Amino acid sequence: xxxxxxxxxxxxxxxxxxxxxxxxxxxxxxxxxxxxxxxxxxxxxxxxxxxxxxxxxxxxxxxxxxxxxxxxxxxxxxxxxxxxxxxxxxxxxxxxxxxxxxxxxxxxxxxxx
Amino acid sequence: xxxxxxxxxxxxxxxxxxxxxxxxxxxxxxxxxxxxxxxxxxxxxxxxxxxxxxxxxxxxxxxxxxxxxxxxxxxxxxxxxxxxxxxxxxxxxxxxxxxxxxxxxxxxxxxxxxxxxxxxxxxxxxxxxxxxxxxxxxxxxxxxxxxxxxxxxxxxxxxxxxxxxxxxxxxxxxxxxxxxxxxxxxxxxxxxxxxxxxxxxxxxxxxxxxxxxxxxxxxxxxxxxxxxxxxxxxxxxxxxxxxxxxxxxxxxxxxxxxxxxxxxxxxxxxxxxxxxxxxxxxxxxxxxxxxxxxxxxxxxxxxxxxxxxxxxxxxxxxxxxxxxxxxxxxxxxxxxxx
Numbered sequence: 001x002x003x004x005x006x007x008x009x010x011x012x013x014x015x016x017x018x019x020x021x022x023x024x025x026x027x028x029x030x031x032x033x034x035x036x037x038x039x040x041x042x043x044x045x046x047x048x049x050x051x052x053x054x055x056x057x058x059x060x061x062x063x064x065x066x067x068x069x070x071x072x073x074x075x076x077x078x079x080x081x082x083x084x085x086x087x088x089x090x091x092x093x094x095x096x097x098x099x100x101x102x103x104x105x106x107x108x109x110x111x112x113x
Numbered sequence: 114x115x116x117x118x119x120x121x122x123x124x125x126x127x128x129x130x131x132x133x134x135x136x137x138x139x140x141x142x143x144x145x146x147x148x149x150x151x152x153x154x155x156x157x158x159x160x161x162x163x164x165x166x167x168x169x170x171x172x173x174x175x176x177x178x179x180x181x182x183x184x185x186x187x188x189x190x191x192x193x194x195x196x197x198x199x200x201x202x203x204x205x206x207x208x209x210x211x212x213x214x215x216x217x218x219x220x221x222x223x224x225x226x227x228x229x230x231x232x233x234x235x236x237x238x239x240x241x242x243x244x245x246x247x248x249x250x251x252x253x254x255x256x257x258x259x260x261x262x263x264x265x266x267x268x269x270x271x272x273x274x275x276x277x278x279x280x281x282x283x284x285x286x287x288x289x290x291x292x293x294x295x296x297x298x299x300x301x302x303x304x305x306x307x308x309x310x311x312x313x314x315x316x317x318x319x320x321x322x323x324x325x326x327x328x329x330x331x332x333x334x335x336x337x338x339x340x341x342x343x344x345x346x347x348x349x350x351x352x353x354x355x356x357x358x359x360x361x362x363x364x365x366x367x368x369x370x371x372x373x374x375x376x377x378x379x380x381x382x383x384x385x386x387x388x389x390x391x392x393x394x395x396x397x398x399x400x401x402x403x404x405x406x407x408x409x410x411x412x413x414x415x416x417x418x419x420x421x422x423x424x425x426x427x428x429x430x431x432x433x434x435x436x437x438x439x440x441x442x443x444x445x446x447x448x449x450x451x
Contacts, residue, residue: 002310002342009228021222031228038345038371085370086403095403099374105228105345113219 003043006105007051013107014057023112026057034067034104036085069102126305127320128288232346235314239321239349243332247439249432250332252348254372255356256365257338260382260415262290264356265333267415269297271425276432277330281320283312283337290335300324311342314349329439331428340369351435352377359383359390363397370404378409380424385414 014026033039041064052058071082073089074096080089082102088095227233243250255261262282269278280301282290291303302324304316317334326332334350336343344353355376357365360383366373373379379401381394398410411427413420433440 002345005309005311005313005342006228009231012231013224013226013228017222017224017226023220023222027219036371036374038341085374086367086400088403096406107224107226107228110222110224111219112222 002038003040004047004051006039006044007047010048010107011051011055011057014110015055017110018056018112021112023110024056025113026060026110027113028061028063028111029057030063030065030108030110032065032067032104032106032108034102035069035083036099036102037105038103039105065108067101067104069099071097071099071102073097126303126307127316127323128291128303229345229347232314235318236347236349239314239318242318242321243349243351244436246326246328247432247436248326248328248330248332249428249435250334250348250350251428251431252334252336252343252350252353253356254336254340254343254353254376255338255358256340256361256369259338259356259358259361261335261338261356262293264380264382264413264415265335266293266297267418267421268424268428269294269299271418271421272331272428273298275425276429277327279324279326279330279332281312281317281324281332281334283316283335285309285337300326306337310337310339311346312336312348313346317348329432329436331432340365340372344369344371344375352431354378354380356380356382357397357401359387359392359394359397363393364400366397366401366404373401373404373408376405376408378411378427381410381412383414383416384412384419385417 010029010031014029018024018026031044033041033044044064045062048060048062052060069082070079071089072078073080073092073094075094076089076091078091079100080091080097082090082097082099085099086095087097089097239250253261253265265280269280272278278299280291280294280299282288282294282301282303283306284290284303285306285308287305288303291301294301302320304312304320306312306316312334321332324332334348336348340355353372353376355372355378357379359381366379379398381397387394394412401408401410409427411420411424413424415421
């Protein structure tokens, strides 16, 4: 259930940015979430709604952009796409993979007024 | 109750500094350093009786047993959407510096911010503090009941006279674990996360302040028993150490890959029980290496003491490798000076 803590962090960023960029309402939030970010998107949507009640992001829509997970295979010396952390290399079948992307957890942009 | 996150007063608790050093055991020794701690310096939005709103941020936590009531002065500079002093309501302060009925002022804002950025900033501050003092911090993570505290108590006995030790204990409730550690003579402080499922870098920063670990020591941070959430929260540690007990099943690294991917060392605990179990040590290690090819593995039994010396040596080597220019205080000085 750390989606609650994540939602609180998102709201904190929205409120900080409201001061910096002077807006008073957030209508839509675009998040970039990697498959290995450890975020259950349904739980995030639920807790985001709960956490933002009565705040500047009340009823804001969450747009979640899923990113790809990629890893560098040491034996093949190339970048490959993986679906899970323990996947083997789709080319050589080895496990000497260095994950290069997939744990992103970022706020990309906001629609505000 | 906090109107931002819904957390109740007194959810996160850090024990008093005196108690952490074992000097005071007075009843009700837990005190509220943080009536609530926010993961980040979130802004609080307030609604006044006249319907106007303002928000203010605070980067610190503060004890309070009431809902927010604060002097007008604190909010005076934070009224950002419109001004309403002296009976003037000025909508010209909006995003477009104008307000026309029926026209929204929607616009897009690029922010590209890491959601865990705040936690990572606190973690970086903790890491800088620890690095300066040559303190090796290890974040111990595992599922509940893997034997973290028992292992820690035995390890502290093994390190006695070789390295100074301090401990931060994280649990949802009770200070039982900190008391078990203090019985060994090592200073320990308990952080109760209340409803929280993990320690965050902000809580640990406060705990380090209270605990004041010695220069050149090793700081164990025993995280909340949970193989999921603590993986994502950097506390400023040098290494995460994941403890997998042999009663748990050799596929745990595959079931909870995030944690095993984040850890530098896997301690296979309760190995004295292996004769009674079907646990396949080789398969457990192979699974951990599928997720994290560079993970180190040490089998240990806290009960028989097997492997404890290797673990103690790994810790001393890790400290030396992290701080080659900052040698640990001489063992003799530790024995005499405590």
